[in-house]
Amino acid sequence: MKFNYAVPAGLLAASILFTGCASNDNNNNNNSGNEAAAASSSNTASAPASTTAPAAADLTSAIEQYRNYVIEQCDEFVKMTESFTTAVKAGQLEEAKALYAPSRMHYERIEPIAEALGDLDPNIDARENDVDPADWRGFHKIEQALWQNGTTDGMSEVADQLLKDAQLLRAKVETTDIDATLLVTGAVGLLNEVSSSKVTGEEERYSHTDLYDFVANVEGAQKIYELLKPELAKKDPALDQTIGERFTALLNELAPFKSGDGYVSYETLKEDEIRKLSQNLDALAEPLSNMGTILGV
Amino acid sequence: MKKDKSAKPVTKPSEGLMDQKLSRRDILRLTGVGGLGLLLGGTGAGSIIAARKASEPAPAALAANADIIPFYGSHQSGILTPAQNFIVFAAFDLTTIKLAEVKQLLEAWTTAAAALTSGSLIGNVNDNPNLPPSDTGEADGLSPSKCTLTFGVGPAFFDGRFGLASKRPSTFADLPAFAGDALEPQWCGGDLCVQACADDLQVAFHAIRNLARIARGTAVLRWTQEGFQRTGGADPKGGTPRNLLGFKDGTGNPDVTDAAAMQEIVWSGSGDGPAWMNGGTYMAVRRVQLRVEVWDRSPLSDQENTFGRYRQSGAPIGAKDEFADLNLEAKDAAGRPVVPPNSHSALSHGDGSVKILRRSYSYSSGMNLKTGQLDAGLLFISFQKDLVKQFVSIQQRLAKSDMLNEYILHTGSAVFACFPGVREGGYIGETLLG
Numbered sequence: 001m002k003f004n005y006a007v008p009a010g011l012l013a014a015s016i017l018f019t020g021c022a023s024n025d026n027n028n029n030n031n032s033g034n035e036a037a038a039a040s041s042s043n044t045a046s047a048p049a050s051t052t053a054p055a056a057a058d059l060t061s062a063i064e065q066y067r068n069y070v071i072e073q074c075d076e077f078v079k080m081t082e083s084f085t086t087a088v089k090a091g092q093l094e095e096a097k098a099l100y101a102p103s104r105m106h107y108e109r110i111e112p113i114a115e116a117l118g119d120l121d122p123n124i125d126a127r128e129n130d131v132d133p134a135d136w137r138g139f140h141k142i143e144q145a146l147w148q149n150g151t152t153d154g155m156s157e158v159a160d161q162l163l164k165d166a167q168l169l170r171a172k173v174e175t176t177d178i179d180a181t182l183l184v185t186g187a188v189g190l191l192n193e194v195s196s197s198k199v200t201g202e203e204e205r206y207s208h209t210d211l212y213d214f215v216a217n218v219e220g221a222q223k224i225y226e227l228l229k230p231e232l233a234k235k236d237p238a239l240d241q242t243i244g245e246r247f248t249a250l251l252n253e254l255a256p257f258k259s260g261d262g263y264v265s266y267e268t269l270k271e272d273e274i275r276k277l278s279q280n281l282d283a284l285a286e287p288l289s290n291m292g293t294i295l296g297v
Numbered sequence: 298m299k300k301d302k303s304a305k306p307v308t309k310p311s312e313g314l315m316d317q318k319l320s321r322r323d324i325l326r327l328t329g330v331g332g333l334g335l336l337l338g339g340t341g342a343g344s345i346i347a348a349r350k351a352s353e354p355a356p357a358a359l360a361a362n363a364d365i366i367p368f369y370g371s372h373q374s375g376i377l378t379p380a381q382n383f384i385v386f387a388a389f390d391l392t393t394i395k396l397a398e399v400k401q402l403l404e405a406w407t408t409a410a411a412a413l414t415s416g417s418l419i420g421n422v423n424d425n426p427n428l429p430p431s432d433t434g435e436a437d438g439l440s441p442s443k444c445t446l447t448f449g450v451g452p453a454f455f456d457g458r459f460g461l462a463s464k465r466p467s468t469f470a471d472l473p474a475f476a477g478d479a480l481e482p483q484w485c486g487g488d489l490c491v492q493a494c495a496d497d498l499q500v501a502f503h504a505i506r507n508l509a510r511i512a513r514g515t516a517v518l519r520w521t522q523e524g525f526q527r528t529g530g531a532d533p534k535g536g537t538p539r540n541l542l543g544f545k546d547g548t549g550n551p552d553v554t555d556a557a558a559m560q561e562i563v564w565s566g567s568g569d570g571p572a573w574m575n576g577g578t579y580m581a582v583r584r585v586q587l588r589v590e591v592w593d594r595s596p597l598s599d600q601e602n603t604f605g606r607y608r609q610s611g612a613p614i615g616a617k618d619e620f621a622d623l624n625l626e627a628k629d630a631a632g633r634p635v636v637p638p639n640s641h642s643a644l645s646h647g648d649g650s651v652k653i654l655r656r657s658y659s660y661s662s663g664m665n666l667k668t669g670q671l672d673a674g675l676l677f678i679s680f681q682k683d684l685v686k687q688f689v690s691i692q693q694r695l696a697k698s699d700m701l702n703e704y705i706l707h708t709g710s711a712v713f714a715c716f717p718g719v720r721e722g723g724y725i726g727e728t729l730l731g
Contacts, residue, residue, distance in 0.1 A: 242514065246514055283392070283513045284514075286514065290429065292427035292428040292429075
């Protein structure tokens with residue numbers, strides 16, 4: 001699901017600027033990741049007339065609600081990022097640390113959308129080594145400063161840039177085309193994010209706040225599931241039930257790791273606890289990946 | 298999209314054989330590319346076949362295929378089946394506590410196993426662009442490669458969770474501790490096991506991967522081990538395979554074509570235990586690490602005395618023929634036994650009254666990072682109708698005084714009750730859960 005960060009961010013930015021204004025009524029603005037989404041409408045349209053009403057039409061309301069959710073999360077994300085970056089710029093180390101993970105949760109909930117917006121994801125969320133060192137910016141650069149270097153020194157510009165990137169994200173989602181395929185694949189994409197980096201503790205290598213991201217990704221997937229649930233329950237009640245049960249199982253598995261308003265450090269997890277979380281995640285992601293059944297083929 | 302790939306007939310475009318329909322296996326034999334294909338990871342042979350197939354399509358009527366071992370039958374395959382080249386063994390833990398879900402899993406596994414062993418794709422969602430394919434696809438187009446899948450349940454299956462305690466065969470339990478055991482929990486036990494064997498490692502891996510995928514939410518992998526034997530390509534005559542200590546391993550195995558012997562040694566029959574196991578058997582699995590570095594600096598005579606056999610011929614010490622009877626009474630000029638009484642062969646043999654069917658594989662798991670030594674060994678597997686009377690009695694003798702113990706370490710242990718075979722329309726474990 002991640003973009004290939006090897007493409008210089010500057011180049012990506014340019015391509016987005018060029019295509020951004022013309023792209024909003026279709027999905028062609030992305031150099032990768034969304035070909036499937038673009039193709040899906042024609043697939044659905046060419047489905048035999050004998051099937052029930054075209055599934056895409058039934059998802060209009062779900063898509064609209066998801067758009068609202070994304071905008072709502074973006075609004076919160078900008079607000080929180082502003083507080084976070086203000087603290088960084090003011091040299092308030094502890095305050096910044098406290099705001100770091102909760103701010104990111106709003107972003108992690110809607111990650112597939114952010115990723116669909118091209119270079120915004122690497123600008124906001126790239127880890128060291130994901131991008132050319134010269135292009136590295138965003139949350140994780142500040143994370144390194146806060147936790148590894150124990151200082152906010154030198155982070156003022158990065159903070160300003162991050163806030164700008166967050167605001168740009170907010171502006172762009174307004175006009176982003178969200179279609180049924182993006183919705184369906186986005187849910188499992190969120191869980192794949194967890195599988196690939198959060199469950200292994202690679203995402204938050206300095207702050208060890210991986211569980212915040214983990215939970216947020218799961219919540220983002222759950223939101224999509226809830227929006228699609230009415231259609232899914234009609235089309236495949238057994239699958240709907242399985243997914244529902246496995247969300248519950250995974251959330252139950254996560255519950256003991258709550259700490260106050262947040263979550264315990266990833267470093268406190270034992271090996272068998274990590275394995276169990278990972279297995280619960282896989283158990284959920286497998287049926288969730290079959291939600292595409294509602295797209296009707 | 299159901300594909301019947303059981304038929305892989307191709308016509309060899311050589312003059313004299315133009316009209317003969319040949320199976321993939323025939324082609325491999327005739328062109329002598331079996332070994333080559335293996336060297337090329339299978340793709341070599343595959344591309345040769347593909348090239349011929351493209352130019353000379355053959356009717357699909359010749360489905361009977363030496364690469365298919367029937368899945369359905371009165372016994373499970375993979376037990377008497379001559380050992381294929383590769384194994385992927387997997388032990389699973391159930392995560393559900395609902396018996397109905399266990400049953401569903403075994404039913405789903407049965408359907409999948411029938412497809413996997415015949416070389417068909419699993420499920421019917423393999424061409425829907427909106428969904429992940431129901432088969433992971435890495436065996437698509439490959440020969441069934443004599444794939445067998447053998448299923449069993451561990452003693453833990455009969456604990457309180459599923460209300461099956463009363464169905465547990467009375468002597469079926471984890472193996473007792475043996476002297477010198479160095480068991481590590483990550484190589485032990487399991488509620489369920491699947492032994493996947495095939496003449497192609499990718500085919501065997503594909504089977505375990507898909508069964509694990511189907512199990513998600515109901516069961517999780519507990520441990521897995523891949524293994525190998527010399528391949529049919531490397532040893533077309535099918536001689537007794539050698540273990541990684543260089544010795545022939547399996548010379549004394551009972552004859553699997555002797556139905557009476559198999560009934561006596563392997564299959565649980567009426568009166569042997571619970572009726573649900575009639576036609577089933579018990580599997581012992583031991584992961585045995587070999588101290589190959591230590592072995593490699595031992596003199597040949599020590600090595601041969603340790604096994605009680607000659608390394609090159611496999612014959613018992615004092616005999617010429619590999620299959621000569623093990624004469625434990627023979628004495629040398631000084632009155633000492635020719636075959637050392639503490640040798641592996643002598644102790645395994647005992648008085649000859651107790652036999653098991655061994656079906657082991659070697660494994661190599663890279664390097665031990667701590668010592669820099671090879672992490673290699675034997676995935677010992679045996680089948681017997683009574684674990685206690687057969688495997689345990691032999692292993693107790695071995696654990697106590699086998700000269701081989703100096704060179705080996707038992708790191709893993711598990712036992713499984715392997716269900717009787719399943720008939721078409723039925724499911725694995727039906728006699729127990731039905």
